[in-house]
Amino acid sequence: MQADAATAGTTHPTRRERVREATLLEIKEIARRHLVAHGPPGVSLRAIAREMGMTAPGLYRYFGSHDELMLAMQADYFTELADAVRAADASLPPDDVDGRIHAALRAFRRWALANRAEFALLFGPPGPHHGTPEGPAVAAGQEFAAVFFTLFDRLLAEERFAVPDDDALTPVLCRQLTAFAEHTGFSTAPPLGALHLLTSCWVRLYGVVCMEVFHHLGFIGDDVDALFEAELRGILAAVGVPYRVP
Amino acid sequence: MQADAATAGTTHPTRRERVREATLLEIKEIARRHLVAHGPPGVSLRAIAREMGMTAPGLYRYFGSHDELMLAMQADYFTELADAVRAADASLPPDDVDGRIHAALRAFRRWALANRAEFALLFGPPGPHHGTPEGPAVAAGQEFAAVFFTLFDRLLAEERFAVPDDDALTPVLCRQLTAFAEHTGFSTAPPLGALHLLTSCWVRLYGVVCMEVFHHLGFIGDDVDALFEAELRGILAAVGVPYRVP
DNA sequence: TGGCGCAAGCTTACGGCGTTCACGGAAGTT
DNA sequence: AACTTCCGTGAACGCCGTAAGCTTGCGCCA
Numbered sequence: 001m002q003a004d005a006a007t008a009g010t011t012h013p014t015r016r017e018r019v020r021e022a023t024l025l026e027i028k029e030i031a032r033r034h035l036v037a038h039g040p041p042g043v044s045l046r047a048i049a050r051e052m053g054m055t056a057p058g059l060y061r062y063f064g065s066h067d068e069l070m071l072a073m074q075a076d077y078f079t080e081l082a083d084a085v086r087a088a089d090a091s092l093p094p095d096d097v098d099g100r101i102h103a104a105l106r107a108f109r110r111w112a113l114a115n116r117a118e119f120a121l122l123f124g125p126p127g128p129h130h131g132t133p134e135g136p137a138v139a140a141g142q143e144f145a146a147v148f149f150t151l152f153d154r155l156l157a158e159e160r161f162a163v164p165d166d167d168a169l170t171p172v173l174c175r176q177l178t179a180f181a182e183h184t185g186f187s188t189a190p191p192l193g194a195l196h197l198l199t200s201c202w203v204r205l206y207g208v209v210c211m212e213v214f215h216h217l218g219f220i221g222d223d224v225d226a227l228f229e230a231e232l233r234g235i236l237a238a239v240g241v242p243y244r245v246p
Numbered sequence: 247m248q249a250d251a252a253t254a255g256t257t258h259p260t261r262r263e264r265v266r267e268a269t270l271l272e273i274k275e276i277a278r279r280h281l282v283a284h285g286p287p288g289v290s291l292r293a294i295a296r297e298m299g300m301t302a303p304g305l306y307r308y309f310g311s312h313d314e315l316m317l318a319m320q321a322d323y324f325t326e327l328a329d330a331v332r333a334a335d336a337s338l339p340p341d342d343v344d345g346r347i348h349a350a351l352r353a354f355r356r357w358a359l360a361n362r363a364e365f366a367l368l369f370g371p372p373g374p375h376h377g378t379p380e381g382p383a384v385a386a387g388q389e390f391a392a393v394f395f396t397l398f399d400r401l402l403a404e405e406r407f408a409v410p411d412d413d414a415l416t417p418v419l420c421r422q423l424t425a426f427a428e429h430t431g432f433s434t435a436p437p438l439g440a441l442h443l444l445t446s447c448w449v450r451l452y453g454v455v456c457m458e459v460f461h462h463l464g465f466i467g468d469d470v471d472a473l474f475e476a477e478l479r480g481i482l483a484a485v486g487v488p489y490r491v492p
Numbered sequence: 493t494g495g496c497g498c499a500a501g502c503t504t505a506c507g508g509c510g511t512t513c514a515c516g517g518a519a520g521t522t
Numbered sequence: 523a524a525c526t527t528c529c530g531t532g533a534a535c536g537c538c539g540t541a542a543g544c545t546t547g548c549g550c551c552a
Contacts, residue, residue: 014520015519015520016519016520016527016528020528020529023529039373040373041287041373044508044509044510045509045510045511046508046509046510047508047509054529054530054531055530055531055532056509056510056511057510057511057512057513057530057531057532058529058530058531059530060511060512061528061529061530065510065511066509066510066511116371120370120371120373123460123462124366124370124371124460125362125366125370125371125459125460126460126461127285127286127287127366145465169476170472170475170476172469172471172472173472173473173475173476175467176466176467176469176472176473177466179467180465180466180467183465184465196476199466199473200476200477200480203450203453203454203457203477204449204450204453205453206453206456206457206462207449207450207451207452207453207454207456208449208453210452210453210456211449211452213371214369214370214371214372215372216369216452219391219426219429219430220422220423220426220445221421221422221425221426223418223422225418226416226418226419226422227419227422227445229416229419230415230416230419230442230446231446231449234446260549260550261548261549262499262548262549266499266500269500287538290537290538290539291538291539291540292537292538292539293537293538300500300501300502301501301502301503302538302539302540303501303502303503303504303539303540303541303542304500304501304502305501306540306541307499307500307501311539311540312538312539312540
């Protein structure tokens with residue numbers, strides 16, 4: 001009973017809730033191991049249950065369906081990735097803006113490479129079977145996106161780069177970007193040209209990392225570090241950040 | 247019998263071979279419909295066989311396994327995509343180099359959007375279940391890559407852009423690019439800086455198209471055309487091609 | 493033209509999958 | 523002590539890929 005009060009974070013959970021939470025965690029942990037070992041099709045309720053010493057229908061007390069489990073995993077990985085990027089960003093002194101963005105972008109790639117299967121679940125093709133993002137997964141995804149918005153906001157505030165002229169943008173692109181700006185929680189709505197630049201950078205980063213994680217960069221050889229660093233240099237140059245070697 | 251001679255392409259195939267070929271085609275055609283309709287997990291031997299009025303084990307006369315079928319499909323889609331890009335390239339007069347590369351890159355995206363599921367199979371995450379490329383699939387993939395090499399070779403021959411200085415490249419990146427150059431069948435080995443530029447452009451193109459196909463560009467709104475065109479402009483600018491509206 | 497060989501396709505079977513439903517028992521509540 | 527709530531089981535249904543053995547009939551060659 002005293003243990004309850006000790007472990008209780010905010011609202012002291014009953015014993016039942018604690019053991020339930022532990023089971024929930026165990027399920028997702030085993031599921032992740034299977035995902036890493038055998039890919040998305042390898043994460044099966046029956047296999048998880050077997051490893052836990054129970055039967056598959058029992059798992060339905062915790063997840064309404066196989067898809068729901070996948071969604072929960074997606075949400076977990078989004079927040080884990082966001083935490084990894086944030087941690088890298090925070091690992092350098094606040095005034096070292098250049099160093100922090102280098103660290104953050106490299107952390108994104110590092111997490112992706114260290115967690116290929118999980119990354120594929122987040123950024124690979126959607127579909128009925130890795131689960132079309134819904135509910136908590138999409139929220140976690142937006143929280144992840146916010147991390148990059150913050151990084152970018154800092155650069156923007158410091159006026160590190162010349163904001164491209166809005167006149168260069170197509171009217172329809174302007175409309176899209178305006179909606180985008182409203183949709184996100186920027187402190188002060190950035191100029192459209194800057195938003196476009198951010199999008200472009202994100203696309204490039206996504207491109208390199210995806211290609212590497214999905215093994216579509218085999219033609220360049222085994223050491224993709226060099227290519228990534230070169231891309232990183234280009235991406236950072238677009239936002240006025242001088243490149244630094246790792 | 248006369249039909250034999252009429253339909254025979256090169257070496258007149260026996261009747262058995264013809265009907266076998268037709269069955270092979272029918273299998274892949276049905277498989278593709280299922281892929282499009284229900285994603286990779288939806289393409290199942292049993293469902294295909296059912297639709298053909300036969301039983302699943304019968305299909306093993308045509309494909310050694312489910313994976314082998316997937317690989318064959320990958321190979322087909324690679325050549326189909328390569329054909330689409332080549333056709334777009336060839337649809338303009340040979341001397342209109344700028345127009346041709348515009349058409350080719352747009353054709354790549356168009357095919358990807360019109361064949362999302364197929365594109366995901368080709369450029370999505372690998373794995374035991376969409377099949378790690380082997381044999382004919384990888385050959386078809388290289389043939390596809392060659393299409394882009396050709397496009398780029400043309401720009402390079404015309405000296406459309408300032409080739410970046412090789413000194414700006416990391417030694418290890420130089421080594422990777424050198425291996426890359428030897429590995430591919432360029433007429434005359436291009437400078438390393440140019441190769442790097444090509445790779446960078448390809449990464450950017452892959453990035454936009456992947457994000458769009460995988461529905462990871464939802465934040466920008468429903469009309470992604472504008473964003474793609476803006477990226478295209480940037481990509482082309484990198485190789486000295488002035489942008490033209492579609 | 494007759495017969496033979498071989499490939500196509502079927503049947504049956506095994507193990508694995510997600511999911512549903514009815515049930516027992518334990519934990520917690522009143 | 524009675525009652526409720528939740529956890530987990532067992533059996534069942536229909537799906538899946540794949541293996542082994544068997545029948546049938548087409549097509550080649552003598």
